[in-house]
Amino acid sequence: MRVLKTVHELFFDSGCGDVRTYFPKCCSRILSDFGDFIRSSSRAEEMKATCTIVIDFSVTHLVSTESEDCQWAEQEAKFLVHPRWIDACYFPWRRQPEDDYLP
Structure with a gap:
C-alpha cells in the first residue's frame, strides 16, 4: 500500500x-x-562473517546504533560496534579495534 x-x-x-x-x-x-544494512552485511559476509538477525549466544559482535542493543551487549559481554566498523575492516581486510567504533 x-x-x-x-x-x-x-x-x-x-x-x-x-x-x-x-x-x-x-x-x-x-x-x-535498507541500503546501509545490505551493504554492511554483504561486506561482512565477504570477510567470512556469519550475519544473522537472531541475537543469541553465538553472536560475537552486535552491529547497531540502537540503545536497546547497547544494554544487551553489556549484559552478555559482547562487542557492540557502529556499522562503520565493518567498512573500516573491509577496506584494509583486517580487524579494527572495536573500541574505536562505538555507537
Whole structure:
C-alpha cells in the first residue's frame, strides 16, 4: 500500500507521464532505507562473517546504533560496534579495534 501511495503522489506531483515509470523510483526509495544494512552485511559476509538477525549466544559482535542493543551487549559481554566498523575492516581486510567504533 505504501508503494502505491508513493506512486500516486509522484504521478500527481509531476502532472504527467506513465504511472509504470514511477515504480522503479518508488522501489529504489524504499530499498535505500535498507541500503546501509545490505551493504554492511554483504561486506561482512565477504570477510567470512556469519550475519544473522537472531541475537543469541553465538553472536560475537552486535552491529547497531540502537540503545536497546547497547544494554544487551553489556549484559552478555559482547562487542557492540557502529556499522562503520565493518567498512573500516573491509577496506584494509583486517580487524579494527572495536573500541574505536562505538555507537
